[in-house]
Amino acid sequence: YTLVSTEQGIGDIYVDGVTRKTGVSYGSDIECNYYTVTYKIPEDSSAKGEVPVDDAMYYSGTAVTVQGQAGVVNGGLTFAGWAVEGEESSTTYAEGNSYTITKTSTLVPVWKKTDISGFEIELETVDYTYNGESQKPDVTVIDKVRDKILEEGRDYTLSYSNTNTTGGREDNTINAGDITITVTGNGDYTGSISGDKTKYTIGKKTISVDNLKAVDKEYDGSTKIQIKADEAVLSGVVTGDAVRLLASSEGQVYSPNARANKYVIINGEAQLEGQNSSNYDLEPLADITVTI
Numbered sequence: 356y357t358l359v360s361t362e363q364g365i366g367d368i369y370v371d372g373v374t375r376k377t378g379v380s381y382g383s384d385i386e387c388n389y390y391t392v393t394y395k396i397p398e399d400s401s402a403k404g405e406v407p408v409d410d411a412m413y414y415s416g417t418a419v420t421v422q423g424q425a426g427v428v429n430g431g432l433t434f435a436g437w438a439v440e441g442e443e444s445s446t447t448y449a450e451g452n453s454y455t456i457t458k459t460s461t462l463v464p465v466w467k468k469t470d471i472s473g474f475e476i477e478l479e480t481v482d483y484t485y486n487g488e489s490q491k492p493d494v495t496v497i498d499k500v501r502d503k504i505l506e507e508g509r510d511y512t513l514s515y516s517n518t519n520t521t522g523g524r525e526d527n528t529i530n531a532g533d534i535t536i537t538v539t540g541n542g543d544y545t546g547s548i549s550g551d552k553t554k555y556t557i558g559k560k561t562i563s564v565d566n567l568k569a570v571d572k573e574y575d576g577s578t579k580i581q582i583k584a585d586e587a588v589l590s591g592v593v594t595g596d597a598v599r600l601l602a603s604s605e606g607q608v609y610s611p612n613a614r615a616n617k618y619v620i621i622n623g624e625a626q627l628e629g630q631n632s633s634n635y636d637l638e639p640l641a642d643i644t645v646t647i
Contacts, residue, residue: 377586390459394422394437397463402429406464406531413456421462423450426638431498431543432466445529467619470546471511476538481555485531485634487524491515492555496548498536505544510538516564517557523597523630526638531634542638562591563638564600566639569645580606589627596631608645616644 372545390413394406405426413419424434436449438463447465448454494513496505505511514537515527522530534554538548567587569580584602592598603622610617627637 367628390415390456391531392419392456392462394425394462395440396427397440400429400464402427402464402466404428415457417456419451419456419460420453421450422447424464427464428501429464429466429500429543430577431469431503431505433469435465435467437462438465468540468543469543470497471498471505471538471540471544471624472546472548474505474548476548476552478536478553478555483555483557485529485557485560485593487596487610487634489526490557491528494536494538509542511541513526513537514539519633522634524634528558529623531557534642548550559634559636560591560593561636561638562589562598562627564588564640565590566603567640567643569606569643570621571646573613574647576611578607578609578611580608580619580642582606582619593631596634597629598632598635600628600631600637601626601628606643606645608647611647613647615646617647619643619645 366381392409392411394409396402396404396406407422407425409422421437427434436452438445438447438449439454440463443463443465446454448462475497477495477497479495483490491513494507496503496507496511497503507513515534516537517527517530517532517534519530519532522532524530527534533554535549536553536555538553540546554558564589566583568583570583572580582602582604583599584604587600587602589598589600602625606619606621608617608619619639621643625637625640627635
């Protein structure tokens with residue numbers, strides 16, 4: 356509004372029943388500026404949806420209360436608020452915040468990456484058995500707020516850690532052990548997910564011993580028995596794995612007396628050794644007998 360008066364003296368100016376200027380000299384040119392606020396999505400933005408509408412006129416120097424997100428969305432990004440166009444890097448106004456208007460304003464949306472740390476995660480399978488190959492469950496990451504399943508590569512990446520560091524395999528998804536997946540946000544997303552809900556297990560493979568035999572002997576008054584441990588064969592080992600049986604070559608019988616099919620107790624406990632041995636469990640040894 357611009358008032359041009361040719362009267363003499365001093366007076367006040369009212370606009371729409373509100374005093375806007377006081378002590379104004381008649382005969383002077385006075386401006387009472389009102390401005391509008393427009394919400395819009397920039398043309399180069401990937402955002403879409405319905406923006407808020409503000410039909411009010413704001414007197415210069417008064418406060419404008421900023422509206423909310425309305426129907427504006429932008430992929431997986433989180434709405435942070437509105438900023439005066441051209442000043443996006445300075446101040447962002449969340450819903451309900453206010454700013455002082457001094458010119459006609461255009462407000463544009465401001466976005467921030469979405470933290471995935473609270474998202475739902477599902478693993479297709481949590482139990483595997485060692486087979487010498489990489490074993491990874493299908494991972495589903497769910498943004499429940501947006502009712503959206505995230506896409507690996509675009510929205511997040513996966514990394515794996517394994518409690519078994521002595522299994523002889525560099526890939527953490529091969530060795531038998533407890534594996535933790537870390538889901539790290541990418542693109543529109545930030546933050547990470549790990550812990551109990553991202554764990555799965557590759558169990559040890561159970562193998563057996565074949566051809567473990569005792570050496571028959573003539574009565575000699577001794578309970579000692581010779582074991583052909585070096586001729587034993589491990590059954591079930593993955594091709595290419597280095598695993599050996601570590602067993603005593605001596606055993607005992609309860610009595611030295613001559614008899615057929617006497618039960619032999621192997622001295623010590625049979626164990627596995629070798630670069631890949633921590634990926635295996637050994638079945639209890641079959642009974643060994645001897646004839647004296």
